[in-house]
Each structure stands twice: as C-alpha cells, then as structure tokens.
Amino acid sequence: MGFHTTLTFFKSDFIDVWLELCLALICLLFVTWYQKNKNQILMYWPILDVYPSILANVHRVHHWIVDIANKINCTIEARGPVFARMDVILTSDPRNVEYILKSNFANFPKGPDLKEALDLLGDDIFTLDDDEWRAHKKIAHIVLASKEFRSFTASVSRKLVGDGLLSLMLQAAKHGNVLDLEDVFMRFAFDSVYTAVLGRNPNSLSLSSAANEIAKAIDDGTEGVFHRHIMPRKLWKLLGWLGVGSEGRLARARKIIDRHLLEHISLKREDLRKGVQGSDLIAMYMSSQAQNGESKAYSDLFLRDTALGFLFAGRDSTGTSLTWFLWLVSTTPRVEEKILDELMQLKKKKEAEGVVRDQKQPWVFDSEDLKDLVYFHAAMCESLRLNPPLPLTRRGVIKEDVLPDGTAVKPGMKIIISMYALGRLEWLWGKDYLEFKPERWIDQDGKISQEAMSKFFPFTIGPRACPGRNMAFTQMKLAAAAVLFNFRIEVLEGQIVFPMSSIVLHMKNGLKVKIRERVW
Numbered sequence: 001m002g003f004h005t006t007l008t009f010f011k012s013d014f015i016d017v018w019l020e021l022c023l024a025l026i027c028l029l030f031v032t033w034y035q036k037n038k039n040q041i042l043m044y045w046p047i048l049d050v051y052p053s054i055l056a057n058v059h060r061v062h063h064w065i066v067d068i069a070n071k072i073n074c075t076i077e078a079r080g081p082v083f084a085r086m087d088v089i090l091t092s093d094p095r096n097v098e099y100i101l102k103s104n105f106a107n108f109p110k111g112p113d114l115k116e117a118l119d120l121l122g123d124d125i126f127t128l129d130d131d132e133w134r135a136h137k138k139i140a141h142i143v144l145a146s147k148e149f150r151s152f153t154a155s156v157s158r159k160l161v162g163d164g165l166l167s168l169m170l171q172a173a174k175h176g177n178v179l180d181l182e183d184v185f186m187r188f189a190f191d192s193v194y195t196a197v198l199g200r201n202p203n204s205l206s207l208s209s210a211a212n213e214i215a216k217a218i219d220d221g222t223e224g225v226f227h228r229h230i231m232p233r234k235l236w237k238l239l240g241w242l243g244v245g246s247e248g249r250l251a252r253a254r255k256i257i258d259r260h261l262l263e264h265i266s267l268k269r270e271d272l273r274k275g276v277q278g279s280d281l282i283a284m285y286m287s288s289q290a291q292n293g294e295s296k297a298y299s300d301l302f303l304r305d306t307a308l309g310f311l312f313a314g315r316d317s318t319g320t321s322l323t324w325f326l327w328l329v330s331t332t333p334r335v336e337e338k339i340l341d342e343l344m345q346l347k348k349k350k351e352a353e354g355v356v357r358d359q360k361q362p363w364v365f366d367s368e369d370l371k372d373l374v375y376f377h378a379a380m381c382e383s384l385r386l387n388p389p390l391p392l393t394r395r396g397v398i399k400e401d402v403l404p405d406g407t408a409v410k411p412g413m414k415i416i417i418s419m420y421a422l423g424r425l426e427w428l429w430g431k432d433y434l435e436f437k438p439e440r441w442i443d444q445d446g447k448i449s450q451e452a453m454s455k456f457f458p459f460t461i462g463p464r465a466c467p468g469r470n471m472a473f474t475q476m477k478l479a480a481a482a483v484l485f486n487f488r489i490e491v492l493e494g495q496i497v498f499p500m501s502s503i504v505l506h507m508k509n510g511l512k513v514k515i516r517e518r519v520w
C-alpha cells in the first residue's frame with residue numbers, strides 16, 4: 001500500500017467518524033429537545049412547525065386553544081409544514097377581535113381561500129366580500145328585519161314547539177324513552193329554519209320520520225369544510241380529485257343539496273306565477289325581485305346559494321345552542337330554579353290578563369312575552385359565552401398591519417379567531433370563568449349589564465355580525481322555555497359531554513337524557 005492510498009483510506013475513515021459523531025450529536029440534541037418539550041401545550045418542530053401539535057390535539061382542538069390562550073398567550077403564530085401554505089395567526093384577544101372584525105374591518109376580508117374552502121355554499125353572503133357581499137347583506141337585512149318575516153318565523157317556531165317538539169317529548173316521557181337531546185334540537189332547528197327559509201315543514205321532528213336526506217347532506221358538508229380547515233390545501237385537493245374521504249362525502253352532499261333546493265325553487269316560482277305569495281325568506285326574495293322587474297330577477301343559482309347559506313347558518317347554531325343551554329341548566333339546579341320562577345311569574349301574569357289555555361296541554365309561551373325575562377336572557381348569554389355554536393371564524397389580510405397586541409400581520413396570512421377561547425379567558429372573565437353563572441350578565445339595577453355585553457362575541461361584531469341574532473333568540477327562547485317549564489330533564493350519568501372538533505360546536509357523543517312531565 002503506497003503512501004497516497006494510506007492517506008486516502010485514513011481520510012475516508014476520518015470523514016465517516018465525523019459524520020457518525022455529527023449524526024449522534026443531532027440525535028442527542030433532538031432527544032433532549034423533545035424530552036424537554038414533549039409535555040408542552042404547543043411545540044414548534046423543525047420543518048413541521050406546530051403541525052404535530054395540531055394533530056396530537058385535533059380530538060380536543062377547542063380546549064387546546066383555550067389552554068394556549070390561558071397558559072401561553074391569546075395570540076400565537078403557526079406556520080405549519082414548510083411545504084404547505086399555512087401561515088396562521090390564532091387569536092382570542094378581545095382587542096384584536098374588535099380591531100379585525102370592526103374598527104379595521106376593511107383590511108380583514110374573508111378572502112379567496114375561505115371562499116374556496118366554503119365553495120359548497122356558492123356565492124352566498126357568508127363567503128363573499130366587498131360589493132358582492134354588500135348587495136347580499138342589503139337584501140338579507142331588509143328581509144330579516146321586516147315585520148312580515150319576523151312574525152312569520154315567530155309563529156312558525158311557536159307552532160313547531162307545540163305540535164312537534166313538545167309532542168315528541170310527551171311521548172318520550174310517557175314511555176320512559178332515552179332521548180338524545182341534541183338530535184331532537186337539531187331536528188327542531190332544522191324544521192324551524194327550513195320552514196322559515198323555504199316555507200315548507202320537512203317534518204323531521206315527526207317520530208315516524210326517517211333521517212332527512214338534505215339534513216344529512218348538510219352534516220356531511222359541514223364535516224368536509226372542517227377538514228379543509230385543518231388539512232394542507234394540497235391534501236384536500238388530492239382527496240377531492242380521488243373522490244374519497246371527507247371530500248368524497250362533500251361531493252355527494254353537494255349533488256343532493258343542489259337537486260333538492262333547485263327542485264324546490266322551481267316549485268316556488270310556479271307558485272308565484274299562480275299568484276300564491278308566501279312570507280318565507282325565499283318567497284320574499286322572489287317577490288322583491290318581481291317588484292324590481294324581471295331584469296333584476298334573482299337566478300335559481302342565487303336563490304339556491306341564499307337558501308343553503310341560511311340553512312347552514314340557522315340550523316346547527318340554534319340546535320347546538322339549545323342543547324348546551326338545556327344541559328347547563330339541567331345540571332345547575334340553582335339556575336334552573338330561578339328560570340322556572342321567572343316562567344311561573346310570567347304564566348301567572350298571562351292568566352291574570354285573561355289568557356286561557358287548555359290545562360291538559362303543555363304550556364307554550366309567546367315570544368314577545370319571553371323578551372322581558374332578564375334572568376332567562378342572562379342564562380342564555382352565559383351559555384353562549386361558554387359554548388358558542390360557531391367556535392371559530394377566519395379572516396385574511398389585505399395590507400401589512402399591526403394588531404392592538406403588537407402582532408404584525410401581512411398579506412397571505414390567515415387569521416383564526418377563537419370565540420370559544422374568548423369566552424373562557426381567565427383574565428377577562430375571572431377565576432370562576434368555567435362556572436355557569438348567569439348573574440355575571442346582570443347589573444346592580446337588575447338589568448342586562450352593558451359592560452358584560454361589550455364582551456359578548458358569539459354572534460361576532462361589526463359589519464358582518466350575525467343578522468339572524470334576533471331570530472335565533474326568538475326560536476331558542478320559545479323552545480327552551482316550553483321544554484323547561486313542562487318537563488324535568490334528567491341527564492344520564494356516565495356520559496362524557498365534550499365538544500366535537502368541528503366548525504360547529506356539536507356535542508361529541510350527543511346528550512342522552514330521560515324526561516318526566518312536571519307537575520305544578
């Protein structure tokens with residue numbers, strides 16, 4: 001072996017040893033770093049950034065965000081894997097939320113990314129921005145605020161409470177059946193909003209009714225949209241192209257929804273041609289187009305998108321809110337007693353005014369009377385604080401900006417606001433922030449506290465705040481008052497009541513209850 005060969009051999013040995021040493025050092029550093037960080041709420045990994053933390057917490061995503069907000073910071077930045085476009089700011093700081101949704105609203109549109117993720121809804125008030133959104137908003141607000149529509153929805157809901165909801169509960173009470181209260185309220189909310197929007201009762205509350213096809217399609221659509229929020233865009237695009245998983249279900253849901261709504265809209269057009277007017281939302285849109293002349297006629301597609309947007313907006317939010325509310329009230333006897341006391345006073349007042357009802361039938365209140373009950377309203381706000389049915393909302397960024405807490409944002413970023421965490425911030429609500437305490441919404445004069453209301457975000461705030469807020473309160477109060485006043489709800493022990501990881505705050509396992517008629 002010559003000198004040259006020996007040197008080459010020695011060199012390659014030397015390099016191998018160095019490489020091994022470097023590798024061992026990297027492994028050691030990684031293991032030490034992992035050991036130190038593995039129990040942390042949020043871990044920033046090399047290359048993958050926070051994505052492994054998201055995946056590890058996806059089953060409890062809303063609680064995880066609360067942990068981050070209370071233990072780390074109300075605002076964090078997450079980039080996601082380097083190969084994916086996921087530059088996200090997650091915030092629940094009320095100052096930021098006010099700035100994004102209200103004072104500097106124009107810089108934070110929903111943006112094309114969200115429109116793409118929500119493409120099932122089409123060109124609807126939910127997904128559009130700028131002038132297109134303003135045009136939708138104008139007509140939606142006119143119809144929702146009109147006396148005709150408001151009295152139509154109040155009477156529809158009252159009738160559905162009496163004929164549908166209470167009848168179903170009476171049957172369950174008589175036979176001692178176990179009910180899934182979330183399922184019952186979702187059916188009630190679906191019948192209410194469907195009748196309000198399309199003028200026909202789909203009767204999903206009826207005991208004999210099979211699972212409703214369009215209601216199921218809306219569920220699949222909601223699930224698909226949630227997956228698009230947590231998956232890298234390229235991945236859900238690939239699933240869509242292959243037609244499998246949540247994207248496959250989404251595509252099937254879209255077909256069912258389109259067929260169903262377009263058929264219904266064509267029947268309504270026929271009614272209008274025959275001079276049959278309605279007070280439901282779509283009929284009011286159609287007659288407003290008729291008044292404007294055919295040149296401004298809303299297309300079938302426009303009406304399909306509008307109807308679907310309202311069904312999405314109104315069903316899940318009202319149904320889940322009612323379930324969380326009844327769960328909290330039934331498991332907090334002190335609060336239940338106070339609400340029942342208020343309802344009993346109201347019943348006595350109505351009887352003193354000469355209102356007579358069949359004593360054998362369950363008592364149903366009127367929506368106008370329920371508006372004045374302060375404690376009942378406070379309890380509903382408190383339930384919505386703890387469990388906002390739409391726990392997350394998302395915005396884009398147009399120009400570079402700095403949020404009130406000092407976080408810099410730039411175009412291309414996504415901002416996710418957690419309404420769920422906002423209602424559970426310890427520094428904002430106090431040490432008892434997890435307690436169900438309607439009293440925090442009542443001021444010293446016994447009125448609803450304006451100070452507390454300034455922190456009330458479940459319907460969001462600013463120009464895009466929910467236009468269905470009054471309708472939602474009307475429906476929820478009618479249903480909750482009738483159920484609480486006529487039935488005692490026994491929440492079955494041993495079940496885990498936990499929010500589902502979704503864009504709607506469903507209960508993961510539903511809510512199993514037994515009910516008994518109240519004897520007054």
Ligand code: HEM
Pocket residue numbers: 125126127137140193309310311313314315317318321388389390392393394458459460463464465466467468469471472
């Ligand atoms: C408890 C019940 C409800 C809650 C908590 C609620 C909450 C919300 C929230 C948080 C938003 C904003 C979403 C976002 O910007 O990402 C919203 C928007 C909206 N809601 Fe509601 N909602 C409820 C019921 C209803 C009902 C019953 C209707 C009507 C049928 C309705 C119609 C709408 C519409 C049309 C929008 C879009 C507004 C816009 O973008 O300009 N909501 N709602």
